[in-house]
Amino acid sequence: MYEAADLRKGLKIQIDGEPYIITDFSFVKPGKGQALYKCRLKNLITGTQFDRSYRSGDRFEPADLDEQEMEFLYHEGNQYCFMNTSTYEQVFMEEEVVGEAKNFLTNNLKVTVSFFQDRPMAITLPTFVDLKVVKADPGVKGDTATGATKPVTMETGYEIHVPLFIEEGETLRLDTRTGQYVSRVKQ
Amino acid sequence: MEDLARLARKRGNLVLRERILCSARRFFRERGFLEVTTPILSPTVIPEEHIHPVETAAGFLLPSPEIHMKRFLAAGYDRVFQIGPCFRKAERGEQHLPEFTMLEWYRAGEDYHALADDCERLLAAVIESVSGKAVVEYGGNPIDLSPPWPRLTVRQVFLKHAGWDPLEEENPERFERDLTEKVVPVLPRERPVLLFDFPAYEASLARKSPADPRTAERLELFAGGLELANGFSELTDPKEQRRRFEETNERRRARGEKTCPLPEKFLAFLSDLPPCAGIALGIDRLAMLLAGASRIDEVVALAPEDL
Numbered sequence: 344m345y346e347a348a349d350l351r352k353g354l355k356i357q358i359d360g361e362p363y364i365i366t367d368f369s370f371v372k373p374g375k376g377q378a379l380y381k382c383r384l385k386n387l388i389t390g391t392q393f394d395r396s397y398r399s400g401d402r403f404e405p406a407d408l409d410e411q412e413m414e415f416l417y418h419e420g421n422q423y424c425f426m427n428t429s430t431y432e433q434v435f436m437e438e439e440v441v442g443e444a445k446n447f448l449t450n451n452l453k454v455t456v457s458f459f460q461d462r463p464m465a466i467t468l469p470t471f472v473d474l475k476v477v478k479a480d481p482g483v484k485g486d487t488a489t490g491a492t493k494p495v496t497m498e499t500g501y502e503i504h505v506p507l508f509i510e511e512g513e514t515l516r517l518d519t520r521t522g523q524y525v526s527r528v529k530q
Numbered sequence: 531m532e533d534l535a536r537l538a539r540k541r542g543n544l545v546l547r548e549r550i551l552c553s554a555r556r557f558f559r560e561r562g563f564l565e566v567t568t569p570i571l572s573p574t575v576i577p578e579e580h581i582h583p584v585e586t587a588a589g590f591l592l593p594s595p596e597i598h599m600k601r602f603l604a605a606g607y608d609r610v611f612q613i614g615p616c617f618r619k620a621e622r623g624e625q626h627l628p629e630f631t632m633l634e635w636y637r638a639g640e641d642y643h644a645l646a647d648d649c650e651r652l653l654a655a656v657i658e659s660v661s662g663k664a665v666v667e668y669g670g671n672p673i674d675l676s677p678p679w680p681r682l683t684v685r686q687v688f689l690k691h692a693g694w695d696p697l698e699e700e701n702p703e704r705f706e707r708d709l710t711e712k713v714v715p716v717l718p719r720e721r722p723v724l725l726f727d728f729p730a731y732e733a734s735l736a737r738k739s740p741a742d743p744r745t746a747e748r749l750e751l752f753a754g755g756l757e758l759a760n761g762f763s764e765l766t767d768p769k770e771q772r773r774r775f776e777e778t779n780e781r782r783r784a785r786g787e788k789t790c791p792l793p794e795k796f797l798a799f800l801s802d803l804p805p806c807a808g809i810a811l812g813i814d815r816l817a818m819l820l821a822g823a824s825r826i827d828e829v830v831a832l833a834p835e836d837l
Contacts, residue, residue, distance in 0.1 A: 369623060371623065373706060373710055525535060526532055526536075
């Protein structure tokens, strides 16, 4: 069982026998008032989303999912292919199901795939991934203390704002929970 | 080392934070306030309905310095302030840290209107020292922080945005939910807003308004959707205060939550408290506002997950 304080983005819970993933989460609390745990929930079977707020004292069942370690192989059109690293079995997932995770998928990246009744439903990424910058304008030499940023494109097509000193061809570490730049990776 | 890179990137905001603290201290000193330091580790806390204190083997880590600061007023100090850490269990979100920095001040012989004036002047002084720019960008909107700010009553904003009168219907649960979900999100964003006169059932330590005892002389300051400060004219009646604490404990017990031993020393000196008013302002939230930061993590050196 989970408590309201356990709720966070990415957590999978069961409501009325169906698995849901929390796709967006915020903790809201007036100083003197009750805490609200605001969730956007996505039904892993139907894909429908809705918002619901929970309070301290609410309890949740974990979703009944089978989790497998898999490796991302390639994508073709809107199909993404993953392979189970112990059985070598391959599965395909549609881009819609992959969701925002597609921004961080590079060949051979190890992820966790959640299955509900043998259907792949969701991907859990490692917290940090390293991606190469494929497009960056030469930034002006900047003062890092001001926090100025510029947009760059990563090898997955993901666009992100990074500090001015980042150059094309560099590898960057990104936080998949926030989608944000963390640091440069020295090769 | 992600942690070091993250800390290095915060330098601009940490410099801003330090300037806010310096200018706030200067502001209060220039007005005759004494900066005090009261213990954070304490054998008792003020029972609060929705604030869960951190309990250690050595005592509580205080969720607010209020319990000890009021003792100065009872002892005859008329203006005191404190800047220090406060602890609240299980509060973590984009605007919450379980350990945060509070600026709290008290004025003897004044009521909550004086606190509202203080807030306006304090922000003007802080802005003067950090940037000189009274208009800041927050959450994609410009906010003009120059005084005077709109002063609205809780009843007004509830009738308008939540569609009911919280003074007519005593419903704390509905009140708190609607405040969070219906009222705060639609408060004017182009100026800070001072909300006055909370329902008496939403103010355990505030004096009831002599003009309308259904309300308490409590105010809150919001800016850009951030709850910045909460203050009130203090309740100085120990009997009434004891009754309210017992009710709070009763409600906690009914929900299966831990109750707090009553702070007997606090109740004992309350009868010596002169008419006074006090307010607490979140330094981290103020830094968020002035830095344009959407997450509280951006304005503190280390968040709990960094430790």
